Amino acid sequence: MDKPANKVLYLNQTYLDPGEKYLAREFWGGQHYWILQGQITLPELPPHGVCLLAIRPLRTHRPIYAGSNLHISQGLEVSEWKSDETSLQFRLERPGQADGMIDLLLPKPPRMAACDNDDLRWQTLEENYYQLSVKIKESAWISIHW
Incomplete structure (x- = not known):
């Protein structure tokens, strides 16, 4: 059995x-x-x-894209990634419209997050590990500051 x-x-x-x-x-x-x-x-x-x-x-000293439910690869949807000591910016791309969750490990708690300049909410799953709910149509620019 x-x-x-x-x-x-x-x-x-x-x-x-x-x-x-x-x-x-x-x-x-x-x-x-x-x-x-x-x-x-x-x-x-x-x-x-x-x-x-x-x-x-x-690598706890820099942001990590842990994955998402936007693409089975959990990363192929990320087409651009830029980070510095206080912020992270990245582009998500995929065909059509999508609502999904992305998980990030950040060096510090976020102060602000935006998707195409609209405020973005996040949930703390544990220390420095966050989940963001996103809605994209073809592509979206995500910006996070800590």
Whole structure:
């Protein structure tokens, strides 16, 4: 009988350096995970289920695009990315209209966020990890200041 099971992904079985720290975001459910010791345990995967992760090197001193539900790649929708010590600007592009969520790891809490010059709301998921709700038509310019 097939039952849900925890699965472990060992980084030494991939092309990722198991000595590095990573941030992982799951596409279907949007959960995020910290990979700090060379492995990640994925809880309760259904029988024959799939977990699609975007895994990014953890660099806390600069912004990280953790992923989104706008494109299965969790990154192909980002066509431009600029950041400095106090801000981040990036462009999202995809065909048609889309409402979605993007997850970001920022060096400091945001003071202001905008999508094409309209105020953008964010939710704090945990320290320095934020989720923004976006609506785009073909493309959108996102600007965040901290």
